[in-house]
Amino acid sequence: MVREKKKEITRRTIMEEGFKLYAERGIELVTLPEIADASIVGRATIFRYFNSKLELVIAIATWKWEEYIKEYDEMIDEKDIQKMTGAEYLKHFLDSFLDLYRNHSDILRFSYYFNSFVRNEKDALAHMQPYINVVNELKKAFHEMYERGKQDGTLNTEISEEEMFSSSFHIMLAAVTRYAIGLIYISEKTNPEKEVERLEKLILREFTREK
Numbered sequence: 001m002v003r004e005k006k007k008e009i010t011r012r013t014i015m016e017e018g019f020k021l022y023a024e025r026g027i028e029l030v031t032l033p034e035i036a037d038a039s040i041v042g043r044a045t046i047f048r049y050f051n052s053k054l055e056l057v058i059a060i061a062t063w064k065w066e067e068y069i070k071e072y073d074e075m076i077d078e079k080d081i082q083k084m085t086g087a088e089y090l091k092h093f094l095d096s097f098l099d100l101y102r103n104h105s106d107i108l109r110f111s112y113y114f115n116s117f118v119r120n121e122k123d124a125l126a127h128m129q130p131y132i133n134v135v136n137e138l139k140k141a142f143h144e145m146y147e148r149g150k151q152d153g154t155l156n157t158e159i160s161e162e163e164m165f166s167s168s169f170h171i172m173l174a175a176v177t178r179y180a181i182g183l184i185y186i187s188e189k190t191n192p193e194k195e196v197e198r199l200e201k202l203i204l205r206e207f208t209r210e211k
Helices: 002-025 032-039 053-073 078-083 086-103 105-119 129-152 161-181 192-207
Strands: none
Touching: 002 032, 002 053, 002 105, 032 053, 053 086, 053 105, 053 129, 086 105, 086 129, 086 161, 086 192, 105 161, 129 161, 161 192
């Protein structure tokens, strides 16, 4: 039991240190020996837990998004979530992107590098199922929201569920990621949060109905 606990702590430490380095410098530029040194483990130890850099990167992405989604949902009592209209639930979903930008820009930076990395890895798709499962859980929650909005009439269900999810997810994620990474020039007069809030209002105007 103690041995298993120690192994879990070591695995978690490797992922934590890997996440920090990848989010700061990019995945391509960080080597496994650097992560081993930061984790204070032998370089061969990493391969006892992860067969390759790709496997480690996917494990980190899966862990961080699972952790964030759980923490964000716990910010609101489950009873309050159940009382939300479809439109209110959609706003809760969109607000998560603002929360990511305000409090978790490291996740956004890592995610940007992650997407670039897996696109260039030939065997990525064969290892992506754990990460895909996280996205599918998010889609399940969105489906619940959409069905609620269909019943209470607060969502514009002339727009399909798939289009609503894809549009709101990708538009908001792209916007906050660009600001977090620094791909958009931010002048002294620019307020990224206000601009993302305005984008959220535009999406809500498109996807919701007044009651």
